[in-house]
Amino acid sequence: MVLMDQDGGAAPAVAPRNPGEGGGAAARPAVDKEVDFANYFCTYGYLYHQKEMLSDRVRMDAYYNAVFDNAAEHFRGKVVLDVGTGSGILAIWCAQAGAKKVYAVEATKMSEHARELVKANQVEDIVEVIHGSMEDVELPEKVDVIISEWMGYFLLRESMFDSVICARDRWLKPDGMMYPSHARMWLAPIRSGLGEQKKNDFNSAMADWYSFVDETEAHYGVNMGVLTKTFHEEHEKYFLQTSLWNNVHPNQIVGSSVVIEEIDCLTATVDDIRTVTAEFSSSVETDRTHISGFAGWFDVHFRGNAQNPARHEVELTTAPSVDDCTHWGQQVFLLHPPIRACVGDTVHVSFTMSRSKQYHRLMDVEFTTTLHASSGKSLQPRTAKFYIE
Amino acid sequence: MVLMDQDGGAAPAVAPRNPGEGGGAAARPAVDKEVDFANYFCTYGYLYHQKEMLSDRVRMDAYYNAVFDNAAEHFRGKVVLDVGTGSGILAIWCAQAGAKKVYAVEATKMSEHARELVKANQVEDIVEVIHGSMEDVELPEKVDVIISEWMGYFLLRESMFDSVICARDRWLKPDGMMYPSHARMWLAPIRSGLGEQKKNDFNSAMADWYSFVDETEAHYGVNMGVLTKTFHEEHEKYFLQTSLWNNVHPNQIVGSSVVIEEIDCLTATVDDIRTVTAEFSSSVETDRTHISGFAGWFDVHFRGNAQNPARHEVELTTAPSVDDCTHWGQQVFLLHPPIRACVGDTVHVSFTMSRSKQYHRLMDVEFTTTLHASSGKSLQPRTAKFYIE
DSSP, X not given: OOOSOTTXXXXXXOOSSOTTTOOSSSOOOOOOHHHHHHHHHHHHTOHHHHHXXXXXXXXXXXXXXXXXXXXXXXXXXXXXXXXXOTTSHHHHHHHHTTOSEEEEEESSTHHHHHHHHHHHTTOTTTEEEEESOTTTOOOSSOEEEEEOOOOBTTBTTTOTHHHHHHHHHHHEEEEEEEESOEEEEEEEEEOOSHHHHHHHHHHHHHHHHHHHHHHXXXXXXXXXXXXXXXXXXXHHHHHHSBOEEEOOOGGGBOXXXXXXXXXXXXXXXXXXXXXXXXXXXXXXXXXXXXXXXXXXXXXEEEEEOSSSEEEXXXXXXXXXXXXXXXXXXXXXXXXXXXXXXXXXXXXXXXEEEEXXXXXXXXXXXXXXXXXXXXXXXXXXXXXXXXXXX | OXXXXXXXXXXXXXXXXXXXXXXXXXXXXXXOHHHHHHHHHHHHTOHHHHHHHHTOHHHHHHHHHHHHHTIIIIITTOEEEXXXXXXXXXXXXXXXXXXXXEEEEESSTHXXXXXXXXXXXXXXXXXXXXXXXXXXXXXXXXXXXXXXXXXXXXXXXXXXXXXXXXXXXXXXXXEEEEEXXXXXXXXXXXXXXXXXXXXXXXXXXXXXXXXXXXXXXXXXXXXXXXXXXXXXXXXXHHHHSBOEEEXXXXXXXXXXXXXXXXXXXXXXXXXXXXXXXEEXXXXXXXXXXXXXXXXXXXXXXXXXXXSSEEEEEEEEEOSOOSSOOOTTOXXXXXXXXXXXXXXXXXXEEEEEEEEOSSOTTSEEEEEEEEEEOTTSOBOOOEEEEEEEO
């Protein structure tokens, strides 16, 4: 019996009996260790999760270099605010880079560990860890620099940038700067075997459902057929309309990569990022290929500000890469069926991403895709909806 | 950055970037399809979950037989209440078995599907689906029978029986009956390779942590060592102190199985089940073995009541079995290290299970285990704490 109220329960840690762990008369394969582990710590937001982010070398190097390569100009003697400090590492770096004072705000109980870490690294005179949400916190002064690692999957999932904007509008000095200072969202057409796999998974799930309906009627005298439509919708959403986390290989990209959104962290408002729309064309660069869908990723830059630009500008990119994968990977949006394409064709895309009505930290995405062949012919536009969950 | 407030968020469907899916510079194996799938639908409590329970043949047969084998005496012309009807199948069976009226209460949006199913199976004149939690629902009359499939892992996880008790105290006629009428909790000592595996996993996680601490200090100048204790505690809890779902093979049971709790569903109070304590001995029945831990399971019986006993008494057991596994499996509590034992030895156990202070639907468990060898010697008692998550 589903027990937990699904409209947001008092006990997020309690799942109903996990259907993936048992079911039917047959024993299921044991739960995948890695995934089970991740889910557990994901739910609880424990140190495990911090460690994973702290082990992302691309992420760490970018922030480390941004802070220390610009220590003299941007941090020495400055007042800094770290929004969502987590374990506190960015705040500690800012202190080590010469900041006069660092306010490190963290809403979860990770703040306790940040406090321990600050003390153990002898910067407790500089770094003040504040437990609370950025929207509620009161600081005794305005700050010169706001640093934050706020980026979610495809940049905006989790909507954490809202808190950074709030911090900026409340606490940044007029000539203050943001770390990072700029962010961009990218899309590129890709080929991928995942689409066919997901389609097969969906078909299997439906075949399984039809057997289930037959068996329930035969054995137990109840006709479940009326729920077929709902089951279909649920599973279609899951298998075919939910974007996937993936580490795309660069050679899966079959057309030009396009920047669909640029954010100046110093000036962007919540309204600016609530909906992202883009019209763009990508030139197909691989011959006789399929466009299986699109990969989305982001980069951020640390440029200081106009009055005080970075001496050494650092980029953190989560683009497809062989050697420099990140824990963000890319979000993949798969088209069903894929579109055949050749070198010289152009794929035109109307893209919209808006916040899910139900959960504002998740995103609803729509692609309308039109292939213009080099011959001059165009395919009918196709629209596909996706959910970033 | 951990974004979501872990003290119970507004958006249970939003996980922070999943550390199990990426991390480090290396790509991780793709998320296990089955588990990912289960987690998704678990969170949302969708039809998928209902289907899994409806596909549990042992569960279905027990309820089906209990209702239809006793239709004439217990259901024909009666008023029935189904607590947590889910898809509505028990309510439909009751109607098919001749009930005059069935109130089918469901707190989740699954109630909509129950309503569709009731209509499609032409019992809408009998079955009234009520969306709401049992504690709040008002019925126009008292009922003859309360039927419910309320059992969680190791019977009491999820604490759903509380709602059944509430329903009974408010709505059951004085001579009414409960379906099921009785429930029992069982424990048995088992051998299992899982203990060693979990211990190895724990050791690897700690080794990995120590490398991480070294590398973070070397590359990024921050000493994370102060968090070692917390990391150790988190991972010890996860790997060594959390009970596991498992389908135990009957030949893994190395001593006598013991009933540790009997519940009369007609009379039990919430206070009766809030804490379960038991002192018991189990005789070791396998020679030169290890007691790796204990398996816990439950059974329930459908006996009607004293005035109107079942013509055909049905048992639903979730005991270890080769052919009749259920989606409940067994909960396994692993001892570290295992205890060597021989035929003729006796293991004495003091057992306590109480509700987690943080989440009352989860359980804290404690075993104090003493081996009395047939030689007359006894080992030192050992106490182990577990969490049923």
